[in-house]
Amino acid sequence: MHRDVEKVLYTEVALKERIAELGRRMTVDYQGKNPVFIGVLKGSFMFMADLMRTIDLPCEVEFMAVSSYGNKSETTGAVRITQDLDMDIENRHAIIVEDILDSGLTLNYLINYLNGRKPASIEICTLLDKPERRRAQVSPKYTGFTIPDAFVVGYGLDFAQRYRNLPYIGILKPEVYQ
Numbered sequence: 001m002h003r004d005v006e007k008v009l010y011t012e013v014a015l016k017e018r019i020a021e022l023g024r025r026m027t028v029d030y031q032g033k034n035p036v037f038i039g040v041l042k043g044s045f046m047f048m049a050d051l052m053r054t055i056d057l058p059c060e061v062e063f064m065a066v067s068s069y070g071n072k073s074e075t076t077g078a079v080r081i082t083q084d085l086d087m088d089i090e091n092r093h094a095i096i097v098e099d100i101l102d103s104g105l106t107l108n109y110l111i112n113y114l115n116g117r118k119p120a121s122i123e124i125c126t127l128l129d130k131p132e133r134r135r136a137q138v139s140p141k142y143t144g145f146t147i148p149d150a151f152v153v154g155y156g157l158d159f160a161q162r163y164r165n166l167p168y169i170g171i172l173k174p175e176v177y178q
C-alpha cells in the first residue's frame with residue numbers, strides 16, 4: 001500500500017467484480033440501442049477502460065474534460081468544459097461515465113449541457129457515490145459503490161494530479177491534503 005494511503009477501500013479484485021456486474025446490467029439494458037459512453041476526464045479513464053471490456057454490445061466511446069478541484073479537496077462549484085464531445089449525440093442513448101459523484105455540481109452541469117444536444121436518453125454511471133456531500137440533485141442509474149465522506153484516491157482518482165495510477169481505491173491520509 002502507498003504510504004500516503006490510510007486504508008484500502010476497494011481492492012483491484014473487488015473493483016473488477018463490481019464493474020463486471022454493472023457491465024452485465026448495461027449490456028441487458030442497452031440491447032439494440034447502440035449507446036454512446038461519455039467518459040469525464042481525467043478521473044474516469046481507468047474505470048471506462050475496464051467497464052468497456054465488460055460491455056457486450058455495439059457501442060461508442062467518447063470523452064469530455066471538465067475543470068476539477070485543482071489542488072484543493074473541495075469543489076468550487078464552478079464547472080468549465082475544457083474538452084467537448086467530438087460527435088453529435090442527437091437521438092442517441094448516452095451514458096455519462098464518471099469516477100465519483102460528490103456535490104453533484106459537475107454532473108448536474110453536464111447533464112443540462114448534454115440535454116441541450118437532444119439525446120434520446122441520458123443516464124449516469126458513477127463508480128463511487130458520496131451522497132453526504134450532495135448539493136445538486138443528481139440520480140445515477142448505475143453506481144458501483146456508495147462511500148462515506150472521505151477523500152479517496154487511486155484507480156483514476158487524484159489529489160493534485162497524483163495517485164491516479166494506484167490499482168485500488170484508498171482513503172488518503174488527511175495530513176496529505178490538509
Ligand code: IMP
Nearest residue numbers: 068075101102103104105106151152157
Ligand atoms: P462534484 O461536482 O462535487 O460531484 O465533483 C465531482 C468531481 O470531484 C469528481 O469527478 C472528482 O474529480 C472530484 N472529487 C470529488 N471527490 C473526490 C475524492 O474523494 N477524491 C478525488 N476526487 C474527488
